[in-house]
Amino acid sequence: MILQAEDLTLTFPGFRLRVPRLALAPGEVLVVLGPSGSGKTTLLRLLAGLLPPEGGRVTGGLRVYLPQTPPLLHRSVLDNAAFGLLLHGVPREKARQRAQARLKEVGLEALAHRPAHRLSAGEAARLALARALAVEPEVLLLDEPTANLDPANALRVEVLLRRAAEEGRGVVLATHNLFQARRLGHHLLFLHRGEAVEEGPVAEVFAAPKDPRTQAFLRGEMVF
Template identity: 65%
Template sequence: MLRAEGVQKTWPGFRLRLAFLHVEPGQALAVLGPSGSGKSTLLRVLAGLEAPEEGRVEGGFRVYLPQTPLLLKGSVLENAAFGLRLKGVGRREALARAEEALEEVGLLSKAHLRAQGLSGGEKVRLALARALAVGPEVLLLDEPTANLDPANARMVEALLARAKARGAALVLVTHSPAQARRLAERALFLFQGEVAEEGPVPQALREPRDPRVRAFLEGDF
């Protein structure tokens, strides 16, 4: 579960305001809006990487995946086990659980290769394996399928759907209304740091009330 109330974060020339946000276990919230609207900033605040001046964020164990995966210089297996080791899991158990996660994302055959030698789609899948291995209660994802080929994008979406089925709450920044339809129950639209609209995905995407949201969905923004 993830809950935020009365959040405000300010930078020179920009202010993020969020009155209320709630994501239940096993559900996903899609965050949409034009570039520069504060979507990535919102994720970082929800992840605890940026402290708001006002308000509060509450929730279970959270894992944040930036748009560009942050990988170590070691092997694929070592990368997959890194989060478990940070949590204090013993090396043998961490490696065994990391292998299970790699098998789930289709990378077990590359466990002993250099992580930096993977393709872009494989790096995203490795980052997801590392995240899923630690059993997060909340996954915060910034454009997880951006610049991926269709096959890798489908695999990443399937992994996210599986994480939801296991009870994780997801907050997904996406540029794609179609992806929001496939993965999320609710959608939130940000414009210049303000929530323009929020509601169930079918209604929010089909019958938006805010003219900025209508323009964005029509591709005129």
């Protein structure tokens, strides 16, 4: 396993997250579904080590967390792609070479010297992924990575995520897009008011959800 969590708990005023167990294998895509406010972002931040849990623990390899709108520096596309590597202590020239290669993979090599803030939303999403992948993480933690994208750009991101998983990386993907969950996910975790109420293989949970709350959510009847 490249990511494991046990007995995770965290309390905010009026909200308590409780995830007894979570495990991610290399090459696996875990989709986290749940209504707005159910704790998806909080779980991702705990898994990333950005929030300390109140109880329980998280263990695993190198993780990169991408928030819904990843911040980009007011620098070139290439500088942004190399930024994570510089933070990891990679020398500047080497970092730029590796970043160039990642930009090529995401189809942005022609824009390497453009200011990042001039990119379209779809290009910015791919740049954020290139920057994340450049540090060779074992686990990608993604918070609604295609929420602001049109279907064509969303599809390009999905292709990159599938490729990352095929390379052996683990992916935890919080999404509101049920079609995307079915297309990309192997395993599914459903959160409701901070509680992990159902988990299982994506196909099985979609075909026959066991918990009435998951059933209602998948029927589109739970919108809060």
